[in-house]
Amino acid sequence: MATNPGSGTRATILVVDDTPESLRFLTSTLEHAGMTVLIAVDGLAALDLLEHVTPDLVLMDAVMPGLDGFKTTRRIKSDSRFRHLPVIFMTGLTETEHVVHGLEAGGVDYVHKPIVVDELLARVSVHLANARVAQGSQLALDTAGRPSFAIDDAGATIWLTPLATATIERLFPGWASRDGRLPGQLAAVVEHLQQPGVPPGAQASLKVAESAVECTFLRQSGADQWLFRLTERREGDAERLLAERHGLTSREAEVLVWISRGKQNREISEILHISPRTVNKHLEQIFVKMGVENRASATAIAVATLSQ
Known part of the structure; x- marks a missing residue:
């Protein structure tokens, strides 16, 4: 089962290219920009790697022997686990039909070889931000109607559903979502559920006035997003x-x-x-x-x- 490599906000980029010179250049460029780089020398190697780790973005060489970038991307996008994984094609091909082919395969953008460093980093940065917003929105939709929230590794709130905000404000007078962090008691419970080895579905609870508040760890999504659900239980x-x-x-x-x-x-x-x-x-x-x-x-x- 694929897992997220590492923690924190350091983005992880999978580079798929069969040219050693390109791999060295891209690895150096991305690492210098503060990113973690994974390497696959062909499409099959990329698919195998994705069974073990889930990067934040893929830079895909369009033209490779065997399974080319277009076919590899189609295979990636056919897996629901990678529906929101952005793929940027790298190619010397400039014909419109090739651009269309890449977008139809599931790519989100193109960079042309020879690669211009500033352009590459700008495009990577934009698509990483877009993917994070899209993923957060999807998670919010998935938990619609339930008091749910997401926090980062440091405990800062990324988003809260309206019901979660209302529930926390009622249970912890004086707290407001603009604080950017959870109330102390709730934060301590959540931190416990963020410990290594805690499985999805694990629960922890605390007593607040006449209510028992149960916090359930749903999943970790992306390099720095933890999703939780709140359940308030009262006597009777x-x-x-x-x-x-x-x-x-x-x-x-x-x-x-x-x-x-x-x-x-x-x-x-x-x-x-x-x-x-x-x-x-x-x-x-x-x-x-x-x-x-x-x-x-x-x-x-x-x-x-x-x-x-």
Whole structure:
């Protein structure tokens, strides 16, 4: 599975070229500009490298023996993992049809050989910035309707969904999104989830007033963007949700919550201070209202409801 090479804001550029002189020139130029350079001497080598690392941008020689730059780019763009990966073609070809061919293959720009350093660096800089904005926008769309946010390696906020901003402002009075950083307590939880080896889906929580705030690490995208989702849980939320969704009474919803947590009738009777017989009567009504025949089915539906 492809992973991002390194951390911080240092951009990683994959250069695909079969000419040693070009590789030396481009490596020197890009490294001098503060970028990390990866090298592939042909299209197949580039595809193999992308299975292990994901660069921020690709400089692709259009004309190479075997799998040329156009075909290689088509292969790259056919993989959903690299949909937003910008590819700039490098070529001595100047005919309009070649430019069109490159754009149709998925390229975002062209630089002509012999390469002019200032022009190359300007184009690389522009497309790196555009890719970052596009990727951030896509992530925001992916999390629409949920309180989500992205931060960089240093903990500075890159973007927040409107719901995340409203949630954090309500839970942490005095905080404003213009601060550029998360509130201290939340920042500490997020920093814990940014430690090496923490897998996507990992969660950490903190208590804020009457709420339990759960932070979920969704993924790291790009060299310096970490995506998280917030979930606020308050006492009684689960019961209210189950009652509303399935037409249950408050007591039936309480029984169903504990059923979904794997508790048996006798344990539930002790927790709710009612007899096991009463628990069983509530269960019978729960089955009827949910249209199920047994405890396992009710549990499955309850878990699915609460996980939404």
